[in-house]
Amino acid sequence: MQLSGIRVIDLTRILSGPFCTMLLADMGADVVKIETPEGDPVRAQGEIVDGLSWYFASFNRNKRSVQLDLKSAAGMAALRRLIAGADVVVDNFRPGVMERMGLGWEQLRALAPGIVHTSVSGFGQSGPYVDRPAFDFIAQAMSGFMSMNGTPETGPMRSTLPISDLIAGCYAALGTAAALVRRLRTGQGERVGASLVDGLISFGAFASADFLASGKLPVPTGNDHLLVAPYGLFTASDGEIAVAPSNDAVYQKLLHVLELTHLREDPRFATNALRVKHRAAINAHVNMAVSRHDKAHWIATLNTAGVPCGTVMNLAEVYSDPQVLSQQMLLEVEHPGHGAVRMNGFPVKFSEAPCAVRLPAPDPGAHTAEVLREAGLSEAEIAAVSM
Amino acid sequence: MQLSGIRVIDLTRILSGPFCTMLLADMGADVVKIETPEGDPVRAQGEIVDGLSWYFASFNRNKRSVQLDLKSAAGMAALRRLIAGADVVVDNFRPGVMERMGLGWEQLRALAPGIVHTSVSGFGQSGPYVDRPAFDFIAQAMSGFMSMNGTPETGPMRSTLPISDLIAGCYAALGTAAALVRRLRTGQGERVGASLVDGLISFGAFASADFLASGKLPVPTGNDHLLVAPYGLFTASDGEIAVAPSNDAVYQKLLHVLELTHLREDPRFATNALRVKHRAAINAHVNMAVSRHDKAHWIATLNTAGVPCGTVMNLAEVYSDPQVLSQQMLLEVEHPGHGAVRMNGFPVKFSEAPCAVRLPAPDPGAHTAEVLREAGLSEAEIAAVSM
16 A cells, blocks of 8 residues: 555544544554543544444544553653654644643654654644634634635535544645655655644635635625526426536537527527526526426436536435445445444545555554554563553 | 655646645646646636736646647657656546547556556546536535535535535545655555545545434534534624534533533533533523623633634635734745735645745746756757647
8 A cells, every 4th residue: 555664653633633644544554543541532422333433433444542641651651662663643732732742843853763743733833823722613714614605695604514624634644645755755854734724725716816816705605606607506306406517618518408509599698797697597497497307317418418417415325326336435344343334435546556444443552562562662561551 | 845856747627636736736746737729727717817817826836837739649749758757647637538648557657657647537437427527516416515514494505615626636636645655665656546526525524424323314504513502603792703612621611701600500501412402592691691792802711711712704804814824824926927926825834845836827838848858859849849
């Protein structure tokens, strides 16, 4: 696999950091999850089946768990031994905590020259908000994302999913992999940072660019597209379809499939700009036409004609969709004592050395002795820190 | 920088692929953007200032542009020469197009042993939907994301921002960097894939895990949190604040700061589960208390007490926020003939070898002769393909 043999000491908990290290572990890194006696709080979150949180299971696959009391000198000594043999350390503590633990950058480098230290934070590693507690919802609010999600009627709306945590985790994994490239070529270590707010700001795309160019604030448009019409959800005989004719050529194809080619003569709809102006009128024509057949008909005929079209799927539909299953986006992972646990597959595909589930999510401290023995600790030293 | 000296041949257009190659270029890769005579359509999209699309400028910084007619034999021959000297090729064509261009995996490998070939697609490189046209909105619909965004009243809602494009671009960059790690250690090349739908499915987080564990479909909760109360937007004397007391200890801190400690005796609010049941009642108490002071008061006092809290910022507020500016998330990039273009900063930070803007987004074909000369083409060969 891509990261086989890369040893990661994972000090993260909850979501953003564990997602980063899951991505690294899925690509073959040996991720050692350090847990305090309390364990990762996610072990007690979400649906618990026979004592196992499937949320925890899905974000901690392919990791080994070492439980250490980091308030004890022996626990910290063991952690330092592990770091000394590692390529990467990942944390999602509030900035300053690593320094207070005696694991600041200079100390890490002294332990392991060439180490890559990756930190996920709410607002970055410096600046006026550096000491604030971070949370996905707050990052959604402070990044501008909420101001653009929803509609003018709903007002600013959070995404139900914790997207700022996940984006930050993804960027942290990217930065880690890139730093490993540099390390392999130069021997140099690196400090990598990703934050919930910065990551979500970077997702502003054309909305950010247009605001910075024009000074005009973007309007949340819900299922309409600010600059394209027709576009959105339309109601077939058995439910809604999403239709996205992205440019004028695709609009012409849409008219053809919907048998609306007579609208080509209508001056109100002659250009996309005019159609945006007459959005309600063109949408009414499309809705009338779409209502004549069922979803399956339109999915087939519109896509064949080159018009992007799909149904709005709930998770039950997603996880039974033939395309999703063909991409192995639903995995069943055998957990000893718990049977098969279903979880998301791998979002990054590799043809030559694909991602794989080598290990189910670990019980707390399941690999304490094994990992410490690999690091060269004596049985007495291991016994001294075992719980 | 992390990827200094890595040569990327970039065949992508629009958003998902160019975002991937922007991330690689920001980290130091030498990205050569191959443009057909028509150029990347994004050059004509978004706010155009003095002939320059700021949207294009922000997603194509740090790249060089080579314009080639890929319908001509000479153009394709020049492209093959460039690929022969590259480490990475990135495309976001529909699956099968690279093969039809004579650039399938075996042909790429023959040209450049050890090449990393990264593809971004709508639905993946195989499966029943492989030939469908892809679009961000359709991926939002088909990944389950829309079914969880919004509220029960609004129904399924798209995010205004093209999150599936951006997530897929981020995963493609991650897969590319990881494949470069393997290549440096083994000499082996790799095919990397990321898709709009798979990427967004992987963002299901606890909603996916809970659905797969319980079979119960998640409810879109807008600004409420399904499992936590109080939580959400509350109205201070001068506007709304987002408050996210993530666990019981933080709830107790919230009560203290809001001077609502008498609620500790109220049996309706004794546990989080009870508060979720009595959400309207506890929210009313919080709103009443919050209304007594302004946003700045609550941002200061709640964060100091450890309760995550922030304002809902629009983009004007984001780009003038002292924290955002301290993290250099707003860049001014000098574009010859256009002056300073404002754009997002770097979402991944490196302390030792930071990301930098080395080049503004290129004019079409600005580097054709330069890049082809580096690849060893003669002046006559360069003249034959120049436009």
